[in-house]
Amino acid sequence: MKVLFIGGTGLISQAVSRLAVERGIELYLLNRGQRNDNVPEGAHxxxxxxxxxxxxxxxxxNYEFDSxxxxxxxxxxxxxxNIGLLKGKTAQYIFISSASAYQKPPTHYLITESTPLANPxxxxxxxxIACENLLMDEYRNDGFPITIVRPSFTYGDTMIPAGLNSWNHPWSLIDRMRSGQKIIVHGDGTxxxxxTHNSDFAKGIVGLIGHHQSIGHAFHITSDEVLNWNQIYRAIGAAAGVEPNIVHIATDFITAFSPESTGGLLGDKAVSAVFDNSKIKRFVPDFIATTPFHQGIKRTVQWFEARPEKCTIDQSWNDLMDRIVAANEAGAARAINDK
Known part of the structure; x- marks a missing residue:
């Protein structure tokens, strides 16, 4: 198959690019050329x-693509x-959406592809969601060959995933754990x-590439492993060789101090997310996620440790965590005194 990735060198897509080439796909990456170190050998x-x-x-x-x-x-x-650019040039257009588009808060704990899309x-x-609606209209009205894929929290070697961490300096969380500082876990952590490791996600989406029966459908692709946030943070700590000093703080309290985290918390990580992957397994029978989080995050920590130049610290994020912790403790002390 001849396939074009718009992007293809990011956190999730780099693993998909590698697997696509390994499976013999003639892969082209359209991007600005700023992350060529993530381009797999054999890709164009x-x-x-x-x-x-x-x-x-x-x-x-002068190009046409299978996908x-x-x-x-x-x-x-x-x-x-993109529709204007690609109409008539591809037999399939796969749009990477987001599992955060699913109903928040959900009316049922188990998320399927029929769960409503709504995130206030x-x-x-x-x-x-608006992108998905536009694409479905194009499919229904004009036959544009769309497939929608909704990743949830997908990580890899270059990301330390957590409810709260610095996006640009992810090592900040490990450094904070190793120095014994308090680690905020939203809510009670339960x-x-x-x-989902990006290498597992790659298996599912590569199976959808060129799969004409998937046209008109939406899929999420995630691990079947379900953890609570206390387990997640302890697994990160174990990978770093420490027991994290966890402090639980209400999500509303956190977002009051950090409004920019409202979407990522109230609109995503503060709500339980358990996915039914039956649909992707029906369409891609060999899809199975095989990387448990404790193994994947250990690999991530080792990747950073082998690259000291990547182990940078976001002091402004650290300061924000300290302010939230201090304010929470002060509020708790006042509540005790008021009694």
Whole structure:
């Protein structure tokens, strides 16, 4: 198959790119060429910015693809432009959406692809929903060959996943754990969550590439392992060789101090997320997630330790964690005194 990835070198997509090449797919990556160290040997680079539609139309003029996977569109305007570029040039357009688009809070603990899409807490998720709606209209009205994929919290070597961490300096959480500082876990830490290694996610989506029966369908692709947040943070600590000094703080209290975390917490991680993967397994029978979180996160920590230059610390994030902890403790002390 001849396949185009729009993006293809990010946290999730780099693992998919590797597996696609390993399975003999003729893979092209359209991106700005800023992460060429994540390009697998054997993949072809088409340098360009997908937002520059005129230049990209020229770059793709002589290409047709069996499938295109769009990793980097986040708004309906971006998707609409891509439809204009790719209509008639691909037999399948796979849009990477987000499992955060599912109903928040959910009316049932088990999430299937028929769970309603509604997230009042996170604009990112509402934009993904709008993208899905646009694509489904294009499929129903004009036959545009879409497949929708909704990853949940998917991590890899370069990411230390948690409810609260610095996005740009993920080693900050490990450093904080190893120095004995207090680690905030939202709520009481007992809500359920699903962590998926990018190598496992790759198996599912590569199985959908070129799968014409998947056109018109939406899928989530996650691990079947379910953990609570206390278990997740303790697994991260174990990978780092320490017992984390966990302090539980109400999600509403956290978001009052850090409004930018509202979407990621109230709109995602504060709500239990258990996924029924029956549908992806019906379409891709050999899909199975085989990396338990305690193994995957140990590999991640080792990746960072082998690259000291990546072990950078976000002091502003550290300071924010300290302020939230101090304010929470002060509030608890006042409540005790008031009694």
């Amino acid at each position: 680079i088409i340098t360009g910015d997908i937002r520059d539609t005129t230049a990209v139309a020229e770059a793709l003029a 295109v996977v769009d990793w980097i569109s986040f708004t309906p305007e971006e998707v609409k432009a 807490y996170w604009q990112y998720s509402r934009d993904k 809500s359920l969550w699903t962590m």
